[in-house]
Amino acid sequence: MSVDEFRQTLAAASPPAELDASLTALWWDAKGDWDKAHACVDHGSGAQDMRVHAYLHRKEPDPANAAYWYRRTGRRTPDMTLDAEREELLRDLLTA
Numbered sequence: 285m286s287v288d289e290f291r292q293t294l295a296a297a298s299p300p301a302e303l304d305a306s307l308t309a310l311w312w313d314a315k316g317d318w319d320k321a322h323a324c325v326d327h328g329s330g331a332q333d334m335r336v337h338a339y340l341h342r343k344e345p346d347p348a349n350a351a352y353w354y355r356r357t358g359r360r361t362p363d364m365t366l367d368a369e370r371e372e373l374l375r376d377l378l379t380a
Contacts, residue, residue: 287374306332307377310370313340331357332377339369 285300290307291314293300299311309324322340325333338353343366354361362369 285378287371287378290374290378304332304377306330306336307374309333309336309340310374310377313343313370318344332380335359336373336377339366339373342366342369 285302290311293311294314299308303311305324305328309321312318312321312324318340322337325337325340328334328337334353334357338350338357338359338361341347341350341353342361344350347361351361362372364372
């Protein structure tokens with residue numbers, strides 16, 4: 285799925301079934317539902333889930349919790365806007 289195709293799915297009431305937990309979280313985030321987005325990755329242990337989890341806590345904002353999740357992924361808290369980070373995550377996850 286391309287980024288444009290992902291964006292087109294946002295017109296639907298629910299995310300496409302083929303999305304993994306990380307992309308489903310970003311789908312709900314794009315729809316403005318932080319709680320559903322967070323629930324998708326809250327118990328994930330994979331690097332992608334933890335990276336999206338970190339982004340969501342940064343957005344919340346809960347900087348200490350976000351920093352914890354970024355450390356778990358071996359990354360620092362990004363020095364970019366939340367919109368830029370979401371776009372980077374989306375591109376990275378769709379090409380993984």
